[in-house]
Amino acid sequence: MKGLSWVLFLWAFSLNIAAKPEHDAVLSRLRLPYGFKISIFADDVPNARQMALGDKGVLFVGSREGQVYALRDANGDGVAEQRFTVADNLYLPNGVAYKSGALYVAEVNRILRFDDIESHPEQPGEPKVVYDTLPTDKHHGWKYLRFGPDGKLYSAIGAPCNICKLEDKRFASLFRINPDGSQFQILASGIRNTVGFDWEPGSQSLFFNENGRDYLGDDAPPDELNKWTGSHEHYGFPYCHAGTIRDPELAEDKACVQFKPPLWRYKAHVAPLGMRFYTGNQFPEQYARQLFVAQHGSWNRSQPQGYQIALVKFRSGQPVDEQAFISGWLQPDGKVLGRPVDVLQTPDGSLLISDDKLGVIYKVEYKK
Template sequence: MRAPVATMLLGAGAVALLASAASTSENDSLRVGLAAYSDWKADAPGAWRKIAPGDLPAPLASEPRAERSQIAPRPDGAAPKALDGFSVETFAAGLSGPRVLRFAPNGDLFVAESNSGRIRAFHLQNGTLKPAQSEIFAGGLDRPYGIAFHPPGPDPQYVYVGTVSNVLRFPYRKGDLKASAAAEIVVGSLPKSETGHWTRDIAFSADGKTLYVAVGSKSNVADGHSRPSSAEVAALEAKNGVGAGSGPEFERAALLAFDPDGSNRRVYANGLRNCSGLTLRPKTDEVWCVVNERDMLGDDLPPDYATRVKPGAFYGWPWYYIGRNEDPRHAGERPDLGERVTIPDVLLQPHSAPLGVAFYEGDQFPAEYKGDAFVALHGSWNRAKRTGYKVVRLKFKDGRPTGEYQDFLTGFVLDDAHVWGRPVGVAVAPDGSLLVSEDANGTIYRVFQAAR
């Protein structure tokens, strides 16, 4: 028997938090070069930025800092700030570390509550984006993160879940809010450690024949790891591609690929320090993700980014960043890789910590949004002046990113030390609105176009 919606959810008698205030407009001027580097005080819905590879400062141009934000309760009446013409309401509250959001083909919403080791499923009220029922689809999992339905299309047979060390799958039939059987391990022995990135995002190719699994690095910059000999490098790269990791970083900072049953294990791309938000650009086979870059090179280095992940490509970590810029902590170690680094598509302000990305193909937002992407920025921890803690929109033209991005949802920061929200997941709902999860106070917000 399905349980009614828990009291933590936005019920009929609750008051939605609405916000449409914004201090800037769609036509706000573009900030480029040094002007694109700022902090939360300069954030406002409508502000545009563009960072180019030539805009990077020198390493250690500013002193590295460790300034972790302190999580505060959400103040009474507080809500994220959206662009003029948009409103924000609470979809669900009181969740335990909600991260990845994925809609099933029938419109049910699946949420990875990573902190509690479970996947929650929401069934929505007919014709609305209001939760009518909520169930724990599966629990007892090791920090679940990525969620994918297989095969792609209207009638998937499985729900795949990425955990720290495995990819699992549960049998699924349209409308299931609770798993009908125990999980099957599809991919075992993912690189696991007590330190390092634990998120394991997953996605399927458009034809359903390839399962992509993102595995972040164990360390920040691979400090202290022994370098393989030239012969060992040649053998490693012949099997696992340019820039393949070794030792503790073997098959890490990489995008792995498998057949749907977990067989045919291979490395798809290397040098992605922490690839998250795996998705396909609609109507294409382009694999996209957002990447948290390395730390302790200064406030404004190196940029985080969103990018197509090209098969066989190498994105630099740990030896290089944004092309042939060499990390001084690995100077002279791999000169053979300098000209082989793929430059990512959209550079984001350093230390913003992007985690989620979703392409907009809905009909509710203005027509110019179609084909653009939304990215959730979880927020900085090693920058003197706080940045991130917002959702931005990446501009595309003729199917290609322009490199420009716009503040779309802000207002989660209270002061230089305290925040009440940390965005993680973004998903486009069946009605064309945008859902955003934040794991600081366990809330999912819905952004929709205000009635005119």
């Protein structure tokens, strides 16, 4: 009997128990449109940041605390009961991407690859170095990582400051490389910091978020949603913000008309991070090809704002409206219950959302 009790203890310990009282308390405060349900897919995922989904259903999660995790719902009940630490003691491994059986991980200064990762996430082995000549600056150094429709690996290098002139042309840029690390190419410049982008399903155009500078007041400058048109362009940093605001410190003789303006302006300091165009069949038709954006929330605004999943409405491939899709992480008294970071669509059309404050992955489903 003692042996059986010990086995049951180990089984219970390995489960990802989603019914923790503090998590239930947060879920009860979240507001979604009618018919949608939110639950905890995985807990105990410290500082959960970008997510990537493997071919066999393993969810990989980066962090800014040195770890990369693998989560698996082995019994198919909608809750990840297994968690493995794929890597530890890395340099802000925020970005993760998956392709052809391999997990790619973006540190501040390099990109790694773990081969055949889903077959043995508990013993991933030593990674291969794909690219290792990125800047080492920590400020805005954490990266977002995605494979594009062209099969290339896309990422960005943030500005190593709040506002400053840049001698190294790699800073404040969007770039791509081949999966083997060859042909590094800067695609766009003047981007203060983007930690979220996706391709619009109709046109396959690349849209990316940009976090604006601090210390210009509570309501300036707006954060941005930009579009890369396929040729190298400059989006304004550090001279111009949100297409219309000349920087009071560094604009000099630069006019905002010289730079590519955003297609959509969010409220200032909401910190838009991960984003996904919805291409599934589970949600109602009005959500098809619409953009879900994780707004991480302001950190130094006198009245905080953001802390939600926003829905940016698109028409004919262009953003036309914005509304809250999930709110409640920011309470009326200013208390912050969680901070959404990334959005990922699963094969069944559900959404997964990472929360680096609560250390969980949420699952959003539509129930008719």
